[in-house]
Amino acid sequence: MPVGYSAAQIRAAEAPHLANHEPLMQRAAAGLAAEIRGVIAERRRDGRLRHARPCVLLLVGPGNNGGDALYAGAELAAKGKRILVLLVLGRVHEDGLAAALAAGAEIVTDDEAVEAAATADVIVDGIFGTGSSGRSALQGAARDVVMRLQPLLGGPEAPAVVAVDLPSGVDADDGSVPDPAVLPADLTVTFGGMKAGLLLSPARELAGRVRVVQIGIERQLARMEPALQLPDDTSGGQ
Template structure:
């Protein structure tokens, strides 16, 4: 039996830990990096190139800190920033470990995205574009949507990189599993933090999440005192 929690419930569970100064992002990113290592080792490619699709929020920070760990292990890491800002400490950590930042404009057409996938040799795309957020409409917008739409044709080809979603696949409803726009990267693996998000247990989002792995960052006792949104 798996319990699924709303984004609001997870944020409420996080609040006292954040107030106490606990390193929740570091716990999440460490678990994310370890999941990527396992995926690559299972595929027989380790170390291997990883591309980080990075948005403006905390999911982008999770991706960047995980990328720092992977780069330190010898994986060539490329950062593709798609938002209006970037998590500065995460970017500094990734860059300090050897990651390089690419121009997102090189990724926003199918031809460009396909060419950059070949040039980077990406074995994994880390989807850290958006997370649970606060918007009623989870659909991607702006450059993030352009990059995802450009990547989709290449991901349908043989030998395409695996997609690892950070917390939830970007563009799906974390509470209701809705997919209001088809611009979503189907994940091979979703690494979710703290507790399963309800939307990962509901269609159509569940069909885009691939295998779901939970990273315990210390919230489970807090969530256990709440009534889950979904139980499967």
Template sequence: MIDAYTAAQVRAAERPHLEAGEPLMQRAATALAGVVADAAGPGRSGDRPSIVLLVGSGDNGGDALFAGAELARSGASVAVVPVGSRMHESGLAAAIAAGAVRMPPDDPELGAVLGSADVIVDGILGTGSGASPALREPARGVVRLAREVLDRPDPPRVVATDLPSGIHPDTGEVPDPVVLRADVTVTFGACKAGLLRAPASGYAGEVLVVDIGIGDALAGVEPELVLPD
């Protein structure tokens, strides 16, 4: 059986662990980096994989940045594209120190960089976003550009951080069509109910649930949704 929870249930389960100082973000980032590395393989040239991080303002952006730091240290070429009003400062510092390159969202070369990437990481929005439309500029324009790239032959793979940006984490609603369709969604702590509900389930691709150490806090919590394996 697959137990899926609301975003509020997962945040409540995370809270005591965060208050205890446990490195939940680092655990999530390490798992995300492993999935991205597997998705990228050796890179199209067989030399080094190319990763583009689409980074929003919240913790999902931090997860993506710390994962990018690990990928850059392992030899990947990592481009960081900020699409929010700010970025997670420690995550950005770690990524840049590891060799990642920051690329403005209005860079005229962004389309080419996206097109040559092995993996695009969607780290724009997390479970706390309830705005409609979910994506605002410059994120909206960058996602539109990435969607054009994905329509080409031999497109990059897309790995979503926790959930594809723009889907509702609980209901599975997709109120606005400007969403990157993921090949793999790496979701942290527990499966979010929206990932298993249509139409969002059609955007999530393969859903991988990563254990970040909050299972004890979820024990005894009634899941929002239970599906057979």
């Protein structure tokens, strides 16, 4: 039976590990990087990889979601991938950005974003994660970026979209999508446990395939009553 947890439950499960200074973000980033490498390998097998040196564009928001993307980008850059970073809201996880730049990532400007996205093999949506639950609609610069990139997606030659934890603009708890400014993901990499919203429409249809990466909070979650439990036939195969 598919089960999902609320954003508050995920934060509660993380709390003792963060208090012990465990590297939850680095674990999440390592899992994210592995899944991105898998997407690149799929595109290479299918003949859809655009560059001999794969190109990944990171859409980076100001919080931990952006930090996950940046640390994953650092790992990928260190392995020879070309990593482009768009700082969507200016503010950024400073240590993650430093790691990415030290590994060879390049920052692109808002004016360069569409061209970078159009030529990328993979776009990583690291704008907002579970911290936006309850106020999930994108606004301002974040909404503008997503609306400019949406027309590039959907075709057979379009870049793959990998969402970090959940597609930015959907609600982690109830799966609602209050505004059409969402990048539909081919793959969503979520951390610790399935977010309840990813099991519910319309977010379910925007999340693509969902992979749950273990980061060390699973025992805490197992002690909780899930926020959502669904019969197997309503999970959409995820």
